[in-house]
Amino acid sequence: MLTGKGMTEINKTIISGGVIITLLIIVAIIAPLISPSEPLAQNLSASLSSPGGSAFFGTDSLGRDIFSRVVYGSRISLTVGITVLTLTLFLGTFLGMLAGYFGGVLDSVLMRVSDVFMSFPPLVLAMIVMAFIGPGIANLVGVLVIIRWPQFARLVRGQVISVKGMAYVDAARIAGTHPLKIVLKHILPNCFAPVITYGTMSVGAIIIDETALSFLGLGIQPPAPSWGVMLADAKNYIAAAPWLVMFPGLAMIVTVLGFNLLGDGLGYLLNPKQSERIEVTHGNIKG
Amino acid sequence: MFKYVVRRLLILIPILLGVALISSLMFYIVPGDIVRVMLGQHIDPFTYANVRKALGLDIPFGENFLGFMRNICRGDLGFSYIQQRSVNQVILEALPVTIKLTVVSLLVTIIVGIPVGILAAVKDRRAIGQAVNYGAMIGFSMPSFLLALFLQLFFGVWLGWFPIAGSGRGLISYVLPGLAIGLPSAAFYARVARASMLEVLTQEYILFATARGLPFNRVIINHGLRNALIPVITQIGMDFGMFMTGAVLTETIFNLPGMGRLIFSSINARDFPVLRGALLFSALIVVIVNLLVDLSYIRLDPRIASAIVREGSDADR
Amino acid sequence: MEILRVNNLKTYFKTTHGTVKAVDGVSFSLNRGETLGIVGESGVGKSVTAHTVMGLARNIGAGIVDGEVWYEGKDLFADHGLYGQVRGAKIALIPQEAGTALNPVMTVGDQLGEVLSVHLALSGSEKQQRIVQLLGLVELPNPSQTARLYPFQLSGGALQRVLLAIALSCGPEIIIADEPASSLDTTIQAQILGTIRDIKRKSELSMILIAHDLGVISQNCDRLLVMYGGRVMESGLTSEILRQPLHPYTIELLEIYRCLDEGDLGCDFNKGYLPSSYEDVPGCAFAGRCRQARDRCRTERPAPLIINDNRTVSCHFLSA
Numbered sequence: 001m002l003t004g005k006g007m008t009e010i011n012k013t014i015i016s017g018g019v020i021i022t023l024l025i026i027v028a029i030i031a032p033l034i035s036p037s038e039p040l041a042q043n044l045s046a047s048l049s050s051p052g053g054s055a056f057f058g059t060d061s062l063g064r065d066i067f068s069r070v071v072y073g074s075r076i077s078l079t080v081g082i083t084v085l086t087l088t089l090f091l092g093t094f095l096g097m098l099a100g101y102f103g104g105v106l107d108s109v110l111m112r113v114s115d116v117f118m119s120f121p122p123l124v125l126a127m128i129v130m131a132f133i134g135p136g137i138a139n140l141v142g143v144l145v146i147i148r149w150p151q152f153a154r155l156v157r158g159q160v161i162s163v164k165g166m167a168y169v170d171a172a173r174i175a176g177t178h179p180l181k182i183v184l185k186h187i188l189p190n191c192f193a194p195v196i197t198y199g200t201m202s203v204g205a206i207i208i209d210e211t212a213l214s215f216l217g218l219g220i221q222p223p224a225p226s227w228g229v230m231l232a233d234a235k236n237y238i239a240a241a242p243w244l245v246m247f248p249g250l251a252m253i254v255t256v257l258g259f260n261l262l263g264d265g266l267g268y269l270l271n272p273k274q275s276e277r278i279e280v281t282h283g284n285i286k287g
Numbered sequence: 288m289f290k291y292v293v294r295r296l297l298i299l300i301p302i303l304l305g306v307a308l309i310s311s312l313m314f315y316i317v318p319g320d321i322v323r324v325m326l327g328q329h330i331d332p333f334t335y336a337n338v339r340k341a342l343g344l345d346i347p348f349g350e351n352f353l354g355f356m357r358n359i360c361r362g363d364l365g366f367s368y369i370q371q372r373s374v375n376q377v378i379l380e381a382l383p384v385t386i387k388l389t390v391v392s393l394l395v396t397i398i399v400g401i402p403v404g405i406l407a408a409v410k411d412r413r414a415i416g417q418a419v420n421y422g423a424m425i426g427f428s429m430p431s432f433l434l435a436l437f438l439q440l441f442f443g444v445w446l447g448w449f450p451i452a453g454s455g456r457g458l459i460s461y462v463l464p465g466l467a468i469g470l471p472s473a474a475f476y477a478r479v480a481r482a483s484m485l486e487v488l489t490q491e492y493i494l495f496a497t498a499r500g501l502p503f504n505r506v507i508i509n510h511g512l513r514n515a516l517i518p519v520i521t522q523i524g525m526d527f528g529m530f531m532t533g534a535v536l537t538e539t540i541f542n543l544p545g546m547g548r549l550i551f552s553s554i555n556a557r558d559f560p561v562l563r564g565a566l567l568f569s570a571l572i573v574v575i576v577n578l579l580v581d582l583s584y585i586r587l588d589p590r591i592a593s594a595i596v597r598e599g600s601d602a603d604r
Numbered sequence: 605m606e607i608l609r610v611n612n613l614k615t616y617f618k619t620t621h622g623t624v625k626a627v628d629g630v631s632f633s634l635n636r637g638e639t640l641g642i643v644g645e646s647g648v649g650k651s652v653t654a655h656t657v658m659g660l661a662r663n664i665g666a667g668i669v670d671g672e673v674w675y676e677g678k679d680l681f682a683d684h685g686l687y688g689q690v691r692g693a694k695i696a697l698i699p700q701e702a703g704t705a706l707n708p709v710m711t712v713g714d715q716l717g718e719v720l721s722v723h724l725a726l727s728g729s730e731k732q733q734r735i736v737q738l739l740g741l742v743e744l745p746n747p748s749q750t751a752r753l754y755p756f757q758l759s760g761g762a763l764q765r766v767l768l769a770i771a772l773s774c775g776p777e778i779i780i781a782d783e784p785a786s787s788l789d790t791t792i793q794a795q796i797l798g799t800i801r802d803i804k805r806k807s808e809l810s811m812i813l814i815a816h817d818l819g820v821i822s823q824n825c826d827r828l829l830v831m832y833g834g835r836v837m838e839s840g841l842t843s844e845i846l847r848q849p850l851h852p853y854t855i856e857l858l859e860i861y862r863c864l865d866e867g868d869l870g871c872d873f874n875k876g877y878l879p880s881s882y883e884d885v886p887g888c889a890f891a892g893r894c895r896q897a898r899d900r901c902r903t904e905r906p907a908p909l910i911i912n913d914n915r916t917v918s919c920h921f922l923s924a
Contacts, residue, residue: 593757
């Protein structure tokens with residue numbers, strides 16, 4: 001029973017997350033309209049100037065307007081985030097479903113492979129591949145998909161296995177329904193909820209990954225205005241020009257927060273047991 | 288029970304093999320000639336031939352790989368031609384730094400994160416519970432390297448309280464990096480702990496514990512925490528690998544010569560032997576820690592132990 | 605001799621759809637040495653009443669709790685702190701679901717020992733002995749071994765006995781048993797109730813027994829409280845009520861029980877339903893289902909009519 005108080009809290013989370021993300025998308029789309037200058041335009045005479053005047057967020061070492069760069073950077077982050085998520089979602093779901101439904105050798109192989117992937121320190125695999133096959137956004141997206149798909153596959157596999165054991169699936173199978181139909185009609189719908197929740201929250205992590213790689217010089221390359229690239233540059237002037245760190249940093253925090261809030265809210269919404277808890281908790285255990 | 292441990296140990300092997308395999312493949316997939324990539328374009332033919340032979344690039348991959356595995360069993364992870372010393376040495380040098388950093392980060396996570404999470408659960412209906420929940424959300428929306436930069440800026444540059452680079456000044460050098468890794472992690476675990484505790488608090492046995500007259504504190508600690516912490520501890524154990532080796536960015540920012548930075552610099556320097564050795568070593572640690580966590584989980588939750596004994600199969604796969 | 609008196613107990617739950625009046629003005633008393641049965645179909649508020657008397661209404665999520673619970677000359681509701689000494693030690697609860705009532709990661713013996721430590725300050729070997737003794741008292745085989753087992757390793761019946769042991773551990777005056785063993789096999793249920801009866805005979809234990817089985821009721825309860833819609837419909841000596849039920853609901857309830865007992869497929873039940881919990885019921889709670897309901901029944905709540913020393917009925921129809 002979703003009671004009133006519980007729902008309001010969920011709604012607050014989803015709405016705040018949704019608002020943030022919508023704003024972000026809008027900003028990314030209308031970037032050219034709201035940026036005072038081109039993100040790549042240098043103006044050495046105004047380099048490292050503090051926020052104020054025409055440069056709301058100040059300028060960097062090459063005189064580029066930070067505000068414009070942050071705004072354009074949002075395009076990069078969102079594009080990478082959503083693209084990687086979509087691809088990972090499909091790949092992971094597909095493989096997870098195969099492994100979960102057919103089990104046996106296929107399942108074991110998948111599990112071992114994903115174990116191996118997960119035994120590498122996070123991001124290191126991405127770093128290695130990026131270092132060797134070269135930078136570029138296509139490579140970056142590919143690499144991020146490679147390191148993320150095992151988690152999705154495991155999640156879906158788990159769901160499939162638990163649904164597979166349910167009576168109505170057995171009934172369908174006995175009735176002779178084609179496996180594909182069983183999968184699509186019965187099993188898939190049950191995977192939606194956790195996958196959507198996990199997926200939404202993953203976008204934040206993907207954006208962090210992209211930023212981290214770019215920060216290390218292994219992702220998006222300068223002079224593209226990726227927030228990671230901006231932070232790498234900012235690191236060198238951290239004492240002299242703190243705004244170089246703060247604005248891209250804040251942009252990143254807000255973005256990730258937006259996705260986390262949305263994912264969190266969705267998680268509660270799609271998992272009624274948890275939201276029930278909000279209302280009927282053993283709140284005041286004393287007395 | 289013993290069979291379970293043995294089976295788990297056996298599973299380790301393919302995983303480690305997989306890691307070793309992938310790391311070794313690196314030598315072959317790099318565009319260009321690997322020896323020249325490592326040591327420069329203009330090395331003399333003599334050195335070139337020697338290094339090439341030593342790396343086993345003359346012989347087929349299979350043999351080479353087997354040789355590598357044999358070396359590993361002897362404890363030899365290879366030799367770095369760029370640094371002119373054994374990989375073992377390089378790793379052993381970096382290890383203490385990483386251990387200290389990991390310990391500090393874990394302490395921060397556990398000391399800050401778990402009590403906060405538990406508190407948020409117990410006071411869930413009060414404002415403070417909700418505030419903590421959302422505060423934690425903000426906390427883990429901030430990646431550690433970003434926090435590292437902010438901390439560096441705030442505490443290192445502006446306030447000058449803590450060193451911002453190097454491991455030179457002893458334990459105090461680990462404070463900022465430890466916080467940078469530990470705080471976002473603490474935020475994450477606060478939420479995990481909170482969710483777990485909330486789940487536990489709605490259980491019937493908590494009500495009954497109160498019903499039989501046990502005092503509030505006792506109910507929370509002996510019955511609530513005892514159950515709620517199990518998933519939290521296992522989660523921390525599983526993330527241990529991340530703690531140890533995911534510190535690449537933080538170590539780079541604070542210039543700490545640990546495993547993370549080692550991996551990064553060996554990628555940049557194209558020092559493949561070191562990279563391969565470091566990766567394998569990390570994987571080994573992660574896998575061993577996971578095993579230990581699984582075993583401790585058995586000790587913590589008696590239901591798992593009996594499930595294993597009864598079914599004679601992996602309870603967690 | 606009266607040892608527990610409950611006056612006008614009210615327990616309301618707040619939800620988005622309205623207030624659920626799970627317990628709406630329940631009063632009764634319990635005499636020393638007797639077993640008071642609370643009966644009624646599922647959902648009439650028996651369990652909530654039990655928890656409310658134990659002072660646990662808020663713990664199960666109630667918003668409004670009102671009334672008086674007089675024990676040992678004090679109103680426990682006036683000073684909730686008193687419950688600390690009363691719960692488990694003087695008034696003990698045996699919960700309905702044995703399987704989930706115990707902490708899964710602690711041994712049964714440890715959980716029994718906990719209560720002993722907290723209420724009786726026992727420790728060490730003395731505590732161990734008492735644990736084994738208690739487990740033996742409730743007729744568990746191999747008490748010292750059983751003490752080392754975890755809840756999931758015990759059968760439903762064994763767990764129920766453990767709960768009984770916990771309830772008895774500190775020598776309480778009153779036991780409130782919430783449909784004990786109702787989810788188990790009838791034979792096991794009978795055995796457990798038999799054990800309870802034996803123990804009760806030897807001590808001067810008083811009991812409130814929540815039940816919905818005619819056999820259980822007739823065998824165990826001295827007096828009965830018939831509840832419906834969170835209110836008391838009728839109360840009195842079991843023998844009298846069974847012989848001559850007065851309230852329409854009691855009559856129907858007994859009909860249903862007898863019908864089920866005899867396996868008669870031709871039972872004619874008035875197909876009514878409990879008033880939707882969210883509706884406010886100004887009149888008699890049973891009006892929606894009662895065959896003899898009149899206008900007055902729907903608008904005016906009947907007050908308890910005292911027929912004799914032991915008997916009360918809340919029905920307009922009778923007072924007419």
